[in-house]
Every structure is written in structure tokens, then in C-alpha cells.
Amino acid sequence: MTDIKEISNDKQEAFLSRWASGEGIAFQDDEAKKAYQYRCGLIKDAVQLKKTPDRVPVVPLEIFAPVMLYGYSGKEAMYDANILGKIYLDFTRDYDVDATAIAPMVMYGPALETLDYQLYKWPGHGVKEKLSYQFVEKEYMKAEDYDHFISDPSDYWFRIWLSRTCGALAPLAQMPPIYGTMELPMAGPWLCTLGAPPIQEAFKALLKAGQQSFEWINTLGSYIGQIMAAGYPLYAGSATKAPFDVLGDSFRGTTPLMMDLYRRPEKVIAAMERLVPLMIGTGVGGAVANNNPLVFIPLHKGADGFMSNDQFEKFYWPTLKAVMLGLIDNGCVPCCFVEGGYNQRLEYLADMPKGQCIYIFDRTDMTQARKVLGGKACIGGGFPISLIVTGNVRQVEDETKKLLDAVAGDGGYILSIGCAMDEAKEDTLKAFIKTGKQYGKY
Amino acid sequence: MKDTQLLTQAVVDMEEDKALALTRQLLESKTDPVAIFNAYQDAMAEVGKRFEKGIYFIPELVMSGDMMNSAMEIIKPYLNESDTRDTGKKTGRILIATVEGDIHDIGKNIVSTLMALNGFEVRDMGVDVPIDRIISEAKEFGAQIIGLSGLLTLAFDPMKNVVERLEQEGIRDTVKVIIGGGQMDDQICRYVGADAFVTDAVAGISLCKNWLNGSI
Numbered sequence: 152m153t154d155i156k157e158i159s160n161d162k163q164e165a166f167l168s169r170w171a172s173g174e175g176i177a178f179q180d181d182e183a184k185k186a187y188q189y190r191c192g193l194i195k196d197a198v199q200l201k202k203t204p205d206r207v208p209v210v211p212l213e214i215f216a217p218v219m220l221y222g223y224s225g226k227e228a229m230y231d232a233n234i235l236g237k238i239y240l241d242f243t244r245d246y247d248v249d250a251t252a253i254a255p256m257v258m259y260g261p262a263l264e265t266l267d268y269q270l271y272k273w274p275g276h277g278v279k280e281k282l283s284y285q286f287v288e289k290e291y292m293k294a295e296d297y298d299h300f301i302s303d304p305s306d307y308w309f310r311i312w313l314s315r316t317c318g319a320l321a322p323l324a325q326m327p328p329i330y331g332t333m334e335l336p337m338a339g340p341w342l343c344t345l346g347a348p349p350i351q352e353a354f355k356a357l358l359k360a361g362q363q364s365f366e367w368i369n370t371l372g373s374y375i376g377q378i379m380a381a382g383y384p385l386y387a388g389s390a391t392k393a394p395f396d397v398l399g400d401s402f403r404g405t406t407p408l409m410m411d412l413y414r415r416p417e418k419v420i421a422a423m424e425r426l427v428p429l430m431i432g433t434g435v436g437g438a439v440a441n442n443n444p445l446v447f448i449p450l451h452k453g454a455d456g457f458m459s460n461d462q463f464e465k466f467y468w469p470t471l472k473a474v475m476l477g478l479i480d481n482g483c484v485p486c487c488f489v490e491g492g493y494n495q496r497l498e499y500l501a502d503m504p505k506g507q508c509i510y511i512f513d514r515t516d517m518t519q520a521r522k523v524l525g526g527k528a529c530i531g532g533g534f535p536i537s538l539i540v541t542g543n544v545r546q547v548e549d550e551t552k553k554l555l556d557a558v559a560g561d562g563g564y565i566l567s568i569g570c571a572m573d574e575a576k577e578d579t580l581k582a583f584i585k586t587g588k589q590y591g592k593y
Numbered sequence: 594m595k596d597t598q599l600l601t602q603a604v605v606d607m608e609e610d611k612a613l614a615l616t617r618q619l620l621e622s623k624t625d626p627v628a629i630f631n632a633y634q635d636a637m638a639e640v641g642k643r644f645e646k647g648i649y650f651i652p653e654l655v656m657s658g659d660m661m662n663s664a665m666e667i668i669k670p671y672l673n674e675s676d677t678r679d680t681g682k683k684t685g686r687i688l689i690a691t692v693e694g695d696i697h698d699i700g701k702n703i704v705s706t707l708m709a710l711n712g713f714e715v716r717d718m719g720v721d722v723p724i725d726r727i728i729s730e731a732k733e734f735g736a737q738i739i740g741l742s743g744l745l746t747l748a749f750d751p752m753k754n755v756v757e758r759l760e761q762e763g764i765r766d767t768v769k770v771i772i773g774g775g776q777m778d779d780q781i782c783r784y785v786g787a788d789a790f791v792t793d794a795v796a797g798i799s800l801c802k803n804w805l806n807g808s809i
Contacts (some may be wrong), residue, residue: 272696282747285696405699409652410659414609421707456793458650491775492792513790514775540746546780570776576745 160507162482167195170384175442179380186382190249193576194384194445196562198484198529200506201561207555208249209573209584210386210531210565212488214256215283215573217242220580221369224281225274229260232367236374243383245381246584252388254371258284262363265356267318270401283573291315292402293552294411297418299403303328304425312402319356322349336418387447387486389437391430391478394423394470399452408452412466423470431477444483448474449571454491468499479507489513489532490570497523513569521558530558531565539568539575544582546569551586559591566591596624597632604636605643607656616683619659633661644793651703658706661756664804679748681713685805690718690727692751697744700774704740724751728758734769737799737809743774749781749792756786769804773797796797 160325171191175211175294178184189205196204199218218228221238226237235254260273272290273284291312292300300307306328314324326344331337344350379385392400398419399408411419434446452458475485493500493515500510501524510528512520517533534554538547551566558564566587594602596619603612604702619629642650687708691701698720705717716734718726731739739759741752752772759765770787773794782790791797 189639278696279694282694283745284744287696288699311694326693385705405651406655408653412652413609413656456650458652460653462650533780535780537749537778537784541784542780570746572746 155567160479160482160504163444163484163507164199166438166482167484169188170388170443171195176379177376178382179267183382187379187384188296190382191384193249194565197531198506198509200526200529200563202360206593207317207559207587208565209587209591210250210567211246211572211575211580211584212532212567212570213252213572213575214581216344216575217252218257218283218468219281219574220577224285225278226260226280228257229273230275236371240374240377240381242525243378244381246581248383248584251383253385253387254375255368259364259367262360262367265319265360265363267356268316269318270316286400288400290404290407292398294403294407294415297415297422300449301418301421301425303424304429316401317356319360320353323352324349325416326350337507381588385441387445388439388441388483389434390442390447390449391434391437391474392448393450393453393467393474394426394430394453395467396449397426397454398422398429405452409458412458412462413560419466427470427473428475430474431481434474434478435481435483436485441498445457445486446478446483447488449488449490451490453496454489454493455495456491460495461539463496463499468496471501472502475503475508475561479504484508486511488571489515492516494519500524501527509565511565511567511569517554517558521560521564525560525563528566529563532564532567532569533558534568536568536570536572539572539579539583542579544578547579547582548586551583552590555587555591559593561593597628600629600632601636601639604633604657604660605639607653607660609656609660612660613663613667614627616667620667622670629664629668630672633664637661637710639719641707647779647795647800654706663802668768675734677785682712683736684712685801685809686714686716686735687732687738687740687801688716688718688727688731689740689742690722691720691742692727692748692753692755693721695743695745695748696720697774700744700794701740701742704742704773704797707794707798708740708801711802713801724754724758727755728762731759731768732762732764738769738771738804740797740801741770741772741785744771744776748774749784752781752785769801769809771797771800776804 171186171188173187193204193206193208196202197208215225217238220227221241223234223238228238232498235257239252239254263273269287271286272278272283274280274282294562296311310323310326313320327341329341330561331341377407399405403411438444438446453463477483488511497520505527509531510524511532512530520530538550600612600615600619603615616629620626637657640649640653643680646655689701689705691698705715708715718730741755743752755772759768771789771791772782772785772787773791775792777792789800791800
């Protein structure tokens with residue numbers, strides 16, 4: 152493992168500064184602009200480890216929690232952009248967080264219905280209406296598909312994977328690859344196949360889902376504009392994933408992928424290496440479009456208990472690291488949401504340029520995380536969701552102080568809940584935020 | 594080393610092709626199919642032990658399980674039904690379910706596998722299991738332990754409701770309740786009224802074994 156790297160990153164400094172300046176946002180007044188700059192500044196200072204922030208930034212990382220807090224069901228939030236937008240606007244103002252939730256992450260139910268989307272169940276569609284969405288893991292990619300994936304991920308993704316994860320797009324698998332279009336005499340088969348009624352229907356469904364989503368984001372966009380105009384940054388500009396998790400979550404599934412580590416390890420590695428530039432591009436593209444350098448990366452199947460350190464070092468970390476470094480090279484800030492425990496893996500996470508990424512922890516020992524990563528990378532999280540959901544105000548205040556004492560140091564910490572928050576209680580969540588702001592003063 | 598021991602070793606070492614070839618070879622050379630079956634059982638037990646020691650992880654657990662399943666397809670025609678029935682003395686009855694509202698099963702499946710390897714009679718009810726079904730199944734099965742799984746915070750209340758129903762039915766004292774999942778902690782254990790919580794499979798197995806050793 153290499154020593155901590157002091158590499159200046161002008162590109163990242165410029166992107167963070169541009170984001171923190173609020174350039175391009177039509178603020179409601181000067182006060183809102185100042186508040187926005189202050190909040191972004193807290194996060195920027197916490198990330199860069201160059202200057203102690205005024206206080207610890209408080210970013211709870213909520214997804215469906217605001218919906219439940221304002222008395223709505225998951226279904227209402229997923230089927231009505233005005234309901235969702237209003238909830239997120241109210242939540243952001245009432246709870247006064249330093250960076251707020253990203254409404255489009257809730258997604259639009261009607262568009263998913265149009266696609267006959269299989270990768271998740273959602274409220275009113277396989278899950279009770281009051282709840283949030285849940286992942287449906289299956290072997291969407293077969294073992295024999297690796298060569299296709301490796302030779303041409305985009306073709307595989309579009310024609311095969313989409314056809315298996317969206318019922319309405321199943322006919323796409325019957326399309327020939329696009330490459331015959333290079334010359335007039337060979338273009339016929341591709342174009343003619345597009346005319347086949349099932350393929351026409353599939354494209355119509357895709358276009359309809361696109362149109363539905365476009366109308367939805369236009370409605371939602373005005374609320375997001377109001378949130379930012381009121382002085383609140385969003386906690387991420389885009390999201391991407393560790394290549395191992397792309398394969399393990401959405402393509403092969405956990406069990407088949409874990410067996411692939413023995414049966415076809417070279418193919419797993421080749422597929423992940425193909426994913427590296429694609430995952431960098433996904434993260435950078437969204438961040439630039441949203442003028443927010445924070446790229447959210449939820450980490451899933453490299454956690455303690457899933458695999459050995461040797462396997463982590465061989466299969467999980469190299470391509471995750473490459474994605475993170477690629478994001479950094481493009482001026483973005485990888486923000487890894489380290490789900491589960493990483494007590495056996497902290498040393499790996501330290502192997503990054505100083506002050507250029509964020510690790511938000513779930514069940515990792517925070518004192519140890521601080522010890523290993525302190526002065527090297529910004530850390531966050533570690534607050535138990537259990538206390539927010541079932542505890543009382545006193546417990547939350549005490550635990551928040553205890554956590555801050557252990558890990559806030561002289562900067563480099565973001566106070567967050569340890570998991571993506573789908574439910575909460577008003578009194579405990581407000582106590583968490585208030586205590587964080589008061590007790591987190593440097 | 595005996596051929597069956599070589600087979601056990603091959604499975605433990607994750608040498609899939611070698612294990613299958615040895616299995617075929619042993620069957621062709623008229624080795625007692627029960628001995629071959631037992632070689633796989635021994636291998637699974639060793640894999641389970643290594644998992645509990647933190648030497649092996651999910652890849653080895655699922656790989657060895659799959660090797661065993663493939664082998665059973667070949668061995669089955671040579672076995673009498675009685676040969677594989679109740680191969681070992683069961684140490685205890687555990688009912689496992691992911692609670693209502695939650696459809697996650699990776700963690701639960703690992704626990705089920707390890708419990709079975711440790712000699713438990715496991716009844717795995719799957720995911721999103723309604724409280725009524727858990728209660729009736731627990732009674733019918735005579736469960737000594739109920740293991741409730743849930744990845745999401747939405748699992749807290751259904752878990753609590755299961756314990757409350759056990760109390761209402763007057764059978765709370767006859768079973769131990771253990772909850773497992775990514776967000777379980779002492780706070781949730783008290784909230785639910787469970788006897789214990791765990792966040793990893795190995796801790797769960799060890800707890801359940803201790804309970805049985807103390808005769809629940």
C-alpha cells in the first residue's frame with residue numbers, strides 16, 4: 152500500500168469552488184445565497200482537509216423519510232411529482248439540513264409501469280403502498296453472456312440486459328446489433344427488423360416512458376429550483392457504482408457472481424475493467440450537468456463478511472479505485488456510501504490522494520475509521536438509524552455528542568445517518584440535526 | 594489418503610472439476626454411494642467451520658453448496674431414499690423468515706445454509722412472510738428458535754408484532770427470538786422484544802448453539 156498522496160487537484164478545487172459559489176442559481180435573496188455558500192463551504196472544507204470548517208456539516212442522507220414524515224405514502228410520492236416536490240421543499244426548509252435529498256431518486260411509478268420494470272418492486276407494485284421501493288436481485292445476465300458483455304457492453308446493455316429487466320422491452324433482444332449500418336447495402340436488416348411489430352411496440356414503450364419521465368422532471372424541477380434558490384445544495388450531483396456491484400447487483404446477482412470468482416475469475420475481472428470508464432463517465436456526466444461535483448457511490452458487496460481481504464484486493468478494490476481516481480481526475484469528489492461494515496478494509500480506503508473523496512459509513516467502527524482515515528480522507532455517517540426510528544430525543548442527543556466527540560476532530564467529518572433513510576421521527580431527526588449543528592461547532 | 598478423503602479435500606479446496614471427476618470415478622468403481630455422499634457432507638461441514646473462523650466467505654459457501662447439488666444429481670440414482678434421509682441427528686428446530694414488507698433474502702439464505710450445516714432442522718419460510726403465517730408455522734413445526742430477518746428499517750415493526758403475537762398466543766416463553774439484518778442493534782432488539790440481535794450469520798449460529806446447549 153502506498154503512502155498518503157499529497158496531490159494538488161486544481162480541477163477538483165475549481166469544480167468545488169464553482170459549486171460552492173452558487174453560480175447559475177437564481178437565489179430568492181442575498182441571505183439565501185450566503186446560506187448556500189456557507190453550507191457548501193462546510194462540505195468543501197470537510198472534504199479538502201485544508202481548513203477547519205466553521206462546524207460539522209449535517210447531511211442526514213434521506214430518501215423516502217421526508218415522504219413518511221409528512222404523512223404521505225411511498226406510492227403518492229412515486230406517482231405525483233407535485234406531492235414529491237412539495238414534500239422535499241418543506242422537508243428541506245423545516246429540517247434545515249446542510250445538503251438535502253435528491254427528489255428524482257424517488258423515481259416515477261407510471262414510467263416504470265410503462266416499461267414493466269422488473270429490477271425493483273415499488274409501492275403499490277409488489278410492495279405495500281406506504282413503503283419504499285426494494286431491489287429484486289436475479290441472474291439477469293447469464294454466465295455465457297460474459298463474452299458479449301466484455302466485447303461490447305453498450306450493445307449487451309441495450310439489447311439484452313434491458314430486454315430482461317423491462318418486460319415491455321423484451322423484443323429488443325430480437326434486434327440485430329447496430330453495426331450493419333456502416334454502409335448502405337448492409338443497413339437493411341437492421342432497419343427492417345425495427346419495423347417488426349413487437350419491436351415497434353418496445354420502442355413505443357421506451358418513448359412513452361421517456362415522455363412521462365420528461366414531464367415528471369419538468370414538474371419536479373421547479374421544486375428543486377426552489378430548494379436551491381432557498382439556499383440548500385443537494386447532497387450529490389450524480390451517482391455511479393463500483394464495477395463489482397454493477398455485476399453483483401443488477402447483472403449476475405450475488406450468488407452467481409460469487410461462484411464466478413472461482414469458475415471464471417478472468418472474465419469477471421475483464422467485465423469489471425470494461426465497466427471502469429463507463430462508470431467514470433456516468434458519474435462525471437451527471438455531476439457536470441447538475442453543476443455539483445459530489446458523486447455518490449453506494450458500496451454493497453465488498454463489505455466485511457462478503458469476501459476475504461485477498462478477494463477484496465483482487466476483485467473489488469482495483470476497479471472501484473480506478474473509478475474513484477477517474478472521477479477525481481475529472482474534478483469530481485467520489486462520495487462512497489460504505490454500506491455494511493468495513494472494519495477489515497479501512498486500510499484500502501486510505502489509499503487515495505489526500506482530501507479528495509468522502510467515505511460515509513454505515514456499521515463500521517467510527518473510532519477506527521477516524522484513526523485509519525483521519526487526515527487522509529473526509530469521513531461521515533456512523534449514526535444508528537435505529538435511534539432515529541425508535542429512540543427518544545435524549546438518546547439521540549447523547550449519541551450525537553458521543554459520535555462527534557469520537558470522530559469530528561478538527562474537521563474532515565460529515566454528520567450523517569449510517570444508511571439511506573427511508574423513515575424517521577420528527578422529534579428525533581430534528582434533535583439529531585440541532586445537536587449536530589450546536590455541538591459540532593469547531 | 595482414501596479416495597473419498599481426496600474428494601472431500603477437492604470440495605473444500607473449491608476444485609470443482611476435480612471433485613466432479615472423482616465423484617464419477619468413485620461411482621464407476623462401485624464405491625458405496627453413501628460413502629461418496631458422506632464425503633460431500635464432510636466437506637460442507639469443513640467449509641462451514643472455515644466460514645465461522647473467517648477463512649471462507651460467501652464465495653466458498655455458495656460454491657460448495659452448488660458443487661454438492663451438482664454431485665447429488667449424479668449420486669442420486671445410486672442411492673436409496675433412506676440413505677440420505679436424516680443423515681445426522683438434528684440439534685434443534687429453527688424457523689427462519691424475512692418479515693412482512695421486506696423482500697431481501699441474501700443474509701437469510703446464508704443463515705439457513707449455515708444452520709443446516711450445523712445440524713439444525715431449518716424451516717425457511719422465504720421473504721415477506723405475514724405474521725399469521727410465522728405464528729402458525731412456528732406452532733406446527735414446534736420451533737425452538739424463531740429467526741427474523743430484515744434489511745430495511747421497515748422490518749422493525751413487523752418484528753415487534755411477531756413477538757407481541759407470540760405473547761398473546763401464550764407461547765413467547767417456549768421459543769427464543771433472534772433478529773438479524775444490517776440495521777439491527779441493541780436498541781432495536783429491546784424495541785422488538787427479541788432475545789438477541791445479530792448482524793452477521795456466524796454470530797447467529799454461535800448464539801443459537803449456545804441456547805441449545807443450555808437447553809433453550
